[in-house]
Amino acid sequence: MDTHTHLEDLSNEIFFEIFDYLHALDIFTAFASLNKRILSILQSIRFHIMILNSHYDREINFLSSHLTFHAHQVISLKCYDTIHDRSAIISLLFNRHHFVNLQSCIFMLDNSSTELENVIKQVESLNRLVSFFIIQPDYKKINEKDKCDITRTILMNKSSSLRSIKLHYDYDYLDISTYTSNASNLISFELLISGLPNKVSVYSILPILRVCHRIRYLHVIIKHEMLVQNSNLNVSLQEPCINENDLPISLQVTSFDLSIFAKCSIRSIAYILRCMPNLIHFKFLHETRTVTPSFADDLVNGYTWQHMFEMHTPFLSKFDFHISIEKTCPKLDLDMVVNSFEYFVKKYPKWYMIIDRWATDVKDSLNSVQSNDNDDSQQCVTSLPHIIHLPNVNQIYFEPYINVGQGKDFQFILQACPNVIDLQMTPTDLVLSKFIDNRSLFSIFKQIKILKAVMRCDYVPSNFLSKLVQRFPSLTDIELQVYSFDDCIYAIDILLSHLKNLSYLKIYYIKDSGVDHPCSRNYIIDKRRQAFGFNIIDEHKINIIKNKESVEIRLS
Template structure:
């Protein structure tokens, strides 16, 4: 066996491993000198104390992903050093560092952050790629000890997320001169540097222009460097106002999956999109998903987001939001609708009438792939007729239903073939590609390839 992976939730409350089992997995996968494993993922919340005391050396492991989770008396940025010391063949290391009591982070002892495990900093590792997510108090100066151990590092991705970051630490992190000194001193082979920092800063005054200018070195040295600073007002009562996923986005932002906006004023929609655009080049987004919430005021901003993402071809939405008048009947979105080739509609198997199907055909003529939930198989029959007969480029249709109802012979392979032949000139040599079947008693699939 050369690969071993345990993938649990990123939420510590959903971990199901006992501590004894977590200890055992760490020892077996990382500290076993006779292990043949090359690739290991230990995605469970644990402080891995055995790594700090082990004298074993692992010369086989080249990829490791793990989470350090515990009180800040037990885990810190320096928890990486024993990993680098033990795993002498590592080429890629992905680490998440989380504290168990983030509300107490403000009392962390600064001197401990700067000196912990300093005696191990003589470790030298052949590591090439380091992806580091930090959810605890973090002093950028502590990276000196880490980067000194990895002189061959070529790619460094660092994410800092903390709601209660000490002001002195935050000031150091947002000063680009500190990053310049750090990377030029310890990363002579650097090819890629990605970072994201998110803080709750309250009423603290920040000079965004000064922050940007402090990173001028990177702008001058690297043609593809992009830097953005945004300050958003986040109110607790509107925390679920809008949450949507952006997929296939640039490397710098590939870990940003949820953007949360506040307020419900229609006039603020442009401002929301402007804020998002300062973080992400929306022209690179090809897949857009709007997650379902009970707050319908988010329908104000959804059209503006779709208009701003000019290259979106795949759309995920809840049925109620999709068929709201502010979206499906919005004439300003017709060009955006025409670009959509894949549509995914989710609901609790709602009833969709032929009128709904006709609107989809009229507004989205370029669709090749449709997935949706309907109440019953009976309800799907008129929709299938509309989609098969109205969408020339349709290739795949999947309709999930919660009740079988009275199954009608109208949904048959021969019927689909004849309809496509009459309306769109389906070639007889391509008829063998048409497939119609029901799987698991709850999903109708139609392929027209």
């Protein structure tokens, strides 16, 4: 009796379920030429398109040839505009096809020369669109006309189905004050407001609230762009005259995420919070290094925040606070800061405050920084338990700051967090002798399970790898950056041969090699079994991904 189940034995419902987990290109590649039954099923399913920057032109043409008959079935589209051997992919797709039933659309605009006129016209007609995202990398710029047209098209969209928008490109939104009120059902909005200091400020949020008055979840990023020739000037900002009796009151906003990379004042933040009387969750990120002394004092004064919340957001139940500033003399009094935020520690369970404090003058001599290094680090660690229960900390990320990495900072912090298992730092800091050879940290190194040391133009030298596996014998996941592809292969050999619990590794390299290496499944199996025995690895779970900048290996 034949008990084998064939693909053709599966019911249509199972095929529908399977196809809903696959992307259109995979479906067309694997199933489009099988038989009439499968072709019939393909006429009835929903398609999800994902075009990554790793795809090739031949794949896009193959996909497009099938979309000629199936474009109306596409409900989600995520597309990079530039692939390996072609650009302007978004315009190409929308010129060839009409995605009339599109519900989710994500554009990754990494090509500044793309013209989006036809794309914008088609998006304007999509009456089933639920979410629309545009993401522009920092190093690319969309042309100004397209940014203006995209913004107007999306924010003035009258479709009742549109719920979520993300506009992540450099734009000042000055023209939004000319829009009429949007009658859509938009409930989630994330946008980047970027421009010169005399055009963009926290007050730029006010026109947004006037137009999109049904929003519940708002995430705004404020960023100042400085002209290159004036990048070293200290720009003084004049706050606009605000009519306190004409503020847009957004009663439905319950979650507000504000990220500031620009000069601002506590007064401007208070005005925005006044517009959200029913706010429940407020997340505040401040990453502007240079601030005026008075604003720095207000920003880290818990009593100021307490008064502002009690006055304007009586229903606030969750407040996330992260701030980075530069403040010259007098030095920040950590005791004062901690004491002023005592109200929040008591009111909000598991509430954290993070303040990054480092040297403010790069020209300071190294000796003067070192002389205060231990005192400052110990003061920070002594104050931390008032804010956070350090035994609960299991993940630490040491950011790559100038004048940091002398070893003592790392020692004090790691010793204060006895249960940390996930560590991330720069390659330079990792190999620092004062850190890696510090005997008081050896026991902590041995409990680390996840380690990441990756940073552009920085790398772990190959002669350090033997010490690495000796110091961190319990690693299960590791990401490193080395110099060359040859160093990458050497690192893989060392890690596979010495870390018994290793489950995942990804090794980045800066310089490629003309000589390829057969980093195959059999090669990995042999390395692991030579070191740890036959049963150390399940060969069916091994997955290898290699490209021109990294080798990624998953062992389980």
